Structure formats: structure tokens, C-alpha cells
Amino acid sequence: MTEASAHVRVENLRKTYQTRRDEIEAIREVQMEVAEGEFISILGPSGCGKSTLLMIVGGLLPLTSGTVAVGGESVSKPRRDTGVVFQAPVLMPWRTILKNVLFPIESLGLREEDYIDRAHELLEMTGLSGFADNVPSELSGGMQQRVAICRALIHNPNLLLMDEPFSALDAMTRDLMNQELLRIWEEYKKTVLFVTHSIREAVFLSDRVFVMSPRPAVISEIVTIDLPRPRELAIEETPEFNEYVAHLRGLIEH
Amino acid sequence: MANNNGDSKFFSVAGQIAGPTAIAFLMLVIWHLCCVFFAIPEAILPTPVKILATIFKHWELLAIHTWPTTSECLMGFGLAVVVGMGLGILLAFFPMFHNSVYPLVVAFQVVPKVALAPLFIVWFGLGTLSRVLLAFVIAFFPMVVNTYAGILSTDPLMVRMAHAFSANRWTVFCKIEFPNALPYIFSGLKIGITFAVIGIIVAEFVTAQKGLGYLIVFAEGNIDTPLLMAALTVLSIVGVVLYAAVVALEKLVVTWDVGQDLH
Numbered sequence: 001m002t003e004a005s006a007h008v009r010v011e012n013l014r015k016t017y018q019t020r021r022d023e024i025e026a027i028r029e030v031q032m033e034v035a036e037g038e039f040i041s042i043l044g045p046s047g048c049g050k051s052t053l054l055m056i057v058g059g060l061l062p063l064t065s066g067t068v069a070v071g072g073e074s075v076s077k078p079r080r081d082t083g084v085v086f087q088a089p090v091l092m093p094w095r096t097i098l099k100n101v102l103f104p105i106e107s108l109g110l111r112e113e114d115y116i117d118r119a120h121e122l123l124e125m126t127g128l129s130g131f132a133d134n135v136p137s138e139l140s141g142g143m144q145q146r147v148a149i150c151r152a153l154i155h156n157p158n159l160l161l162m163d164e165p166f167s168a169l170d171a172m173t174r175d176l177m178n179q180e181l182l183r184i185w186e187e188y189k190k191t192v193l194f195v196t197h198s199i200r201e202a203v204f205l206s207d208r209v210f211v212m213s214p215r216p217a218v219i220s221e222i223v224t225i226d227l228p229r230p231r232e233l234a235i236e237e238t239p240e241f242n243e244y245v246a247h248l249r250g251l252i253e254h
Numbered sequence: 255m256a257n258n259n260g261d262s263k264f265f266s267v268a269g270q271i272a273g274p275t276a277i278a279f280l281m282l283v284i285w286h287l288c289c290v291f292f293a294i295p296e297a298i299l300p301t302p303v304k305i306l307a308t309i310f311k312h313w314e315l316l317a318i319h320t321w322p323t324t325s326e327c328l329m330g331f332g333l334a335v336v337v338g339m340g341l342g343i344l345l346a347f348f349p350m351f352h353n354s355v356y357p358l359v360v361a362f363q364v365v366p367k368v369a370l371a372p373l374f375i376v377w378f379g380l381g382t383l384s385r386v387l388l389a390f391v392i393a394f395f396p397m398v399v400n401t402y403a404g405i406l407s408t409d410p411l412m413v414r415m416a417h418a419f420s421a422n423r424w425t426v427f428c429k430i431e432f433p434n435a436l437p438y439i440f441s442g443l444k445i446g447i448t449f450a451v452i453g454i455i456v457a458e459f460v461t462a463q464k465g466l467g468y469l470i471v472f473a474e475g476n477i478d479t480p481l482l483m484a485a486l487t488v489l490s491i492v493g494v495v496l497y498a499a500v501v502a503l504e505k506l507v508v509t510w511d512v513g514q515d516l517h
Contacts (some may be wrong), residue, residue, distance in 0.1 A: 060418055077420075084418035090411050093510040094433045106429065107421035137511040155419070 006069075007159065007191045008034040008057060013066035015052055025216035026052050030066075032210060032219065036158070039185060039192045041202035044212030045252065050195045051087075051163050053217070057193060058084050058161045070159060080108055083152030083190075085165045089144035091136040091151075097123065098132040101150045108155055115154055122150040125184060142173040149181070153188065162194045166201070175233055178204055186230055199252070203244045204231060211251050221251050300480040308484040316469070316488050323454055323465040324492055326382055330389025331450035331496075337390070338397025338446070339439065345398070346405035346431070359398055367392045367453070371460040380461045389453030393446035400442030404435025437512040440504040447500050451493045466492070 010032035017024045026049040034040050044050045055061040057068055059078040068075045070082065078084075083104070091100045101119045105112050123129050126146040128139075136144055145165055152160055166174045178201060185192060196202050202209045203225055211221045225244055227235060235241050282302045288294065289301040296304065309316060341359070345352045371388055378384040408431045416426050458467025466489045473482035 058418055060414060078418050080420055082418070084415070086411060086415060088411060090409065090415045092412070092430065092433065093512075094436075094508075103416075103429070104419035107416060107419045107425050135510055 006033045007036040007038070007071060008032065008193065009067075009069045010053075010057065011067045011069075013053070013056065013068060014064045015049070015056060015061075016064045027056075027218075028216035029218050030212075034191060034193065036191055037189045039194065039205055039207045041194045041196055041206040041209045042212060043196060043199065043202045043209050043248065043252070044217065045214055046197055048212045048214050049217040050197075050212050053212075054161050054163050054193060054195050058082055060084075079159075080155070081157045082159045082161060083155065083157035085145070085148050085152045085160070085162045087164045087167055089136070089141070089148040091144055091147055093136055096133050096135060097128065097139070097147050100136065100147055101154050103151060104155045110155065118156075119150070119154055122153055123147075125187070126150055126180060140173075142169050142177060145169065145177065146180070149184065153184070153190075158190055160190045160192045162192065164195050164197070167196070167198075174198075174201070179233060181205065182229075182231060199245050199248045200236065203227075203241060203248065204233075204236060209248060211248065223248060223251075297477050297479045300483055304480050305483045305487060308480040309487060312481060312484060316466075316484060319464060319466050319469045319485070320488055320492060322382075323458065323467065323489070324496075326385050326465070327389055327447075327450050327454040327492075327496065329382075330386040330453055331393050331447055333386065333390045334393035334397050334446055334450065335443065338394045338442070339401045342398045342401025343405065343427075345402045347427075356402075359395070363395045368456045371457055374457070375461060380463055384461055385454055385457035385465075388457040389450040392453040393450040396442045396445040396449065397439075400438045400445075401435060404438025405431045407438065408434045437508050440500070440508060443500045443504070444497065447496050448493065451489075451496065455489065 010030055013027055013030040014025075015027040017026055030053060032040075042050045042053060052061060056063050057070070057075065059075045059082070062076075070079055073079075091097075092103070095103070098116075098119055101122065102112055102115060105115045120129065120132065123132055126149060128143060128146055128150070131139060131143070136147070139147065145168075148165070152162075166177045169177060182205060192205075194202075194205060206225050209223045209225060210219050211223065212218070213220045223244065227238075227240060227244075285299075286301045286303060289299060300308070341355075345356055345359075367388065370391065371384075374384040374388055378387060412430055412434075413426055416430055421429070454465065455467035455470075458465040459471050462468050462471060466485050469485040470482050470489075473479070473485060
């Protein structure tokens with residue numbers, strides 16, 4: 001990858017938290033280069049600082065030292081061309097599904113009318129077209145998280161940050177959501193940074209997997225997943241897939 | 255299907271009303287029978303029938319005094335809503351304000367506000383101003399506390415979500431914190447409206463100019479217990495109607511599912 005083509009570039013990133021007694025080092029040293037349209041997973045054990053890394057890239061947390069650049073511009077606050085999906089759907093219970101999806105349009109100060117068609121298109125894409133006028137409490141957890149994905153895509157961002165978006169879902173729903181996410185990604189070709197602690201999920205989804213060590217975090221290895229696309233769930237039964245899984249498990253257990 | 259739904263809704267509402275109505279009616283019957291059976295003097299306890307008759311007989315007098323009670327109650331309540339919500343929002347917005355002002359608000363709450371009534375007469379006279387201000391100081395506290403608590407109860411992740419989509423402080427307040435606080439604010443409104451009625455009645459006792467509170471004291475002075483009870487009945491109806499109006503407004507505004515703890 002050439003210098004110019006990197007969509008997301010993280011250099012010498014260090015993040016420490018100040019507690020009353022001492023300083024906690026969450027991230028020691030992270031380097032990343034992500035190309036436009038790449039699907040990247042950040043894989044690591046719980047509490048290793050991978051969510052912190054994602055929030056820093058999203059401009060939602062300050063960094064201690066180093067640089068984070070998206071599209072060649074240094075990130076200091078949330079960017080208008082980034083969409084974020086969190087661990088929980090965080091939908092507003094007082095809004096309909098459609099109005100929840102349109103929230104970024106309001107907060108970005110764009111014209112809502114221009115995006116209503118796109119909102120319906122995204123809802124249809126994620127199998128929620130009949131639910132535009134429902135309220136969040138009428139939807140299952142998986143459906144709510146799909147709404148959150150629609151919301152993250154509504155303003156047509158070119159970078160999608162996903163912080164363990166499916167970790168609260170049951171295994172079967174999770175498989176479905178992973179497939180659906182790939183379908184959406186094939187359709188829109190956004191750059192995706194996907195944080196997860198599920199090895200299978202990371203292998204299934206990604207072009208490359210960044211493996212993070214336990215705190216204080218460094219990227220211990222970058223594994224390129226050379227599996228054909230488009231991928232279906234059946235790929236999880238292939239020896240190649242399971243070799244990647246075994247390799248990554250070995251890295252994490254070290 | 256929709257029709258079925260409507261029917262079951264009708265029956266559940268009817269069921270909710272039928273129970274309390276039946277019990278209330280039964281108690282009135284027992285009351286009436288006790289008065290007759292034990293020959294209780296009218297000056298001690300008039301029968302429900304006598305009270306009803308008194309209401310019809312003196313409806314004009316009651317109406318004349320109902321109006322100032324209701325209007326002054328709404329003025330005091332309205333003032334408490336505006337100032338209380340305003341202060342609640344300021345407290346939530348400015349942490350410094352919280353540290354310096356909130357302890358004072360809480361300390362003020364410990365003062366039994368009805369005891370301020372004589373002082374208000376000294377300061378503001380025997381007129382409407384004194385009564386409205388007493389209703390205001392009583393209804394004010396639940397408005398501040400509930401508005402403040404409602405804003406603070408906002409899920410921090412939802413605020414972070416809004417920030418992720420470049421929301422500024424004002425957008426976060428208008429689109430997230432304020433709607434999130436609405437169920438709490440309505441709890442405050444429901445407490446506030448009942449408190450405002452108490453404030454007005456106590457103020458009417460003390461200022462003794464007009465209103466149902468004044469009528470109660472006046473009837474007591476004449477040992478006209480049926481009139482006293484008639485005024486009390488009308489006062490209760492005013493209180494119920496005002497409360498029901500707040501509940502109806504809540505049903506219109508808070509249409510989403512709120513956690514059990516708020517119901």
C-alpha cells in the first residue's frame with residue numbers, strides 16, 4: 001500500500017488514563033494503515049483497549065501522543081464522513097425507526113427531505129422496510145442493531161467504525177448479521193474498522209485482522225485473510241477458514 | 255382486529271373505573287347509614303345527600319369561590335413549571351451551578367413552606383400575589399428535582415452516539431436530554447399540581463379574602479358544616495380535574511415505553 005492511498009493512518013498512537021493514584025497505559029504503541037474500501041477487524045481480548053483505539057479514530061476520545069489521520073486529515077473531533085455503530089443499538093425510544101435512522105442528518109445540519117428515500121432504501125436493504133413507523137421497543141435486539149447500522153450509513157460516510165456491534169446478540173442472530181453486514185459492505189464498499197473479540201467473526205468478515213495484545217496494547221500481528229469473496233456462512237466449514245482461526249487463536253493465547 | 259383492540263381497551267378502562275367507583279359508592283352508603291342510624295348531628299357530620307343538596311343550593315356561591323382558587327393555583331403552578339424547569343436545566347448544564355446552588359435548593363426544601371404564608375402576607379399583602387407565590391414555592395421543588403434528575407438520567411452512550419454524528423451541545427439537549435427527561439418532568443408536574451392546590455388553600459386560609467379555602471374557614475366560623483363539606487367536595491373535584499389534565503397531557507406527549515420505575 002502506498003503512502004497516499006491510506007484511508008486511515010495511525011502512527012505511534014499512545015493512550016494513557018490518569019487515575020487518582022497513577023497513570024494507566026491503555027495503548028502503548030499502535031501503527032495502522034488501512035486502505036480505502038478495506039474491511040479491517042481489530043481483534044483482542046476483553047479490556048485490551050481495542051474499543052479505545054476505535055473511539056480515538058472516531059474522534060470521540062483524545063489521544064495522549066501520536067497521530068491519527070483519516071483521509072489525510074488529522075482527527076481531533078468526530079468527522080462528518082464517519083459512521084459509528086456501538087455495542088448497544090442506542091436508539092431513541094421516543095422516535096420511530098425512520099426518525100432514528102435520520103438522526104445524523106439532523107445533527108449534521110443537512111436537509112432531512114434529501115435523505116428520506118435513502119433511509120427507506122437502507123431499511124429495505126436490512127429487511128426492515130415494514131418497520132419504518134414502528135418504535136424501537138417493538139423490535140428485537142438484532143433488528144435494533146440493524147437500525148443502528150442504517151443510522152451509521154445514512155449520511156453516506158466513507159468510513160464505518162463498528163465497536164463489537166453484535167456482541168450482545170445470540171450466536172444464530174450474530175451469524176445472520178455478519179452475512180448481512182458483508183452484503184451491505186459489498187454494496188457500498190466503505191472502509192470498515194470492526195472491533196471484536198470473536199476470532200471466527202473476524203476471519204469471516206475481514207480482509208485483514210489486526211491482533212491486539214492485552215493491555216498495554218500493541219498490534220502484535222497483522223493477518224491477511226485470503227479467502228474468496230463474496231463469502232457465505234459455508235466458508236466457515238472449509239479447512240482454510242479454520243486454519244486462520246487456529247492461527248489467530250495461537251496468537252491471542254500467547 | 256382493530257375493533258377488537260378498541261373493545262378490549264374500552265373494557266380495561268371501564269374495569270379500572272368500575273372498581274374504585276363501586277368502593278366509593280359503598281363507602282358513601284355506609285356513611286349515610288351511619289349518620290342516620292347513630293343520629294349524628296349535621297354540624298358534626300352531614301350526610302352525603304345533604305352535602306350534595308348544599309352544593310346545588312349554594313352552587314353560585316361555590317362557583318364564585320372556585321374560580322379564584324383554580325386560576326391562582328394554575329398561576330402558581332405555571333410559574334413553578336417555568337422557573338423550576340429552567341433551574342433544573344441550568345443545574346444540569348453547568349456543573350459549577352450544581353455545586354453552588356443545588357445544596358441551597360435542597361436546604362430550602364426542608365423549610366415547611368406553608369409556614370411562610372404569614373411572612374408572605376407581610377411582604378406581599380393579602381392579595382393574589384401572596385397566594386400565587388405560596389403555591390409557587392411549594393410546587394417549585396419537585397419541578398427542579400425531576401427536571402434535573404431526568405436530564406442526568408440520560409444514557410451517556412446515547413450522548414456519545416450523538417457526538418459521533420457531530421451533534422453540538424444544543425442538539426444533544428434538544429434531541430436527547432430533554433426528551434429523555436420528559437417522563438421525569440411529568441412526574442414532577444403531577445406532584446407539582448397537587449402541591450400547588452395545597453399552597454393555594456393554605457394561603458386562602460391565612461389571607462381570608464376569597465376562594466374555596468376562604469369559604470371553608472368562613473363556613474367553619476358559622477358552624478355551617480354542610481357548606482364546609484360542600485366546599486371541600488368542590489375543592490377535591492378541582493384537584494382531581496387538574497391532576498387528570500396533567501395525566502392526559504402526559505399520555506399525549508410521552509408515548510414511548512418508559513422503564514417500570516416511573517409508572
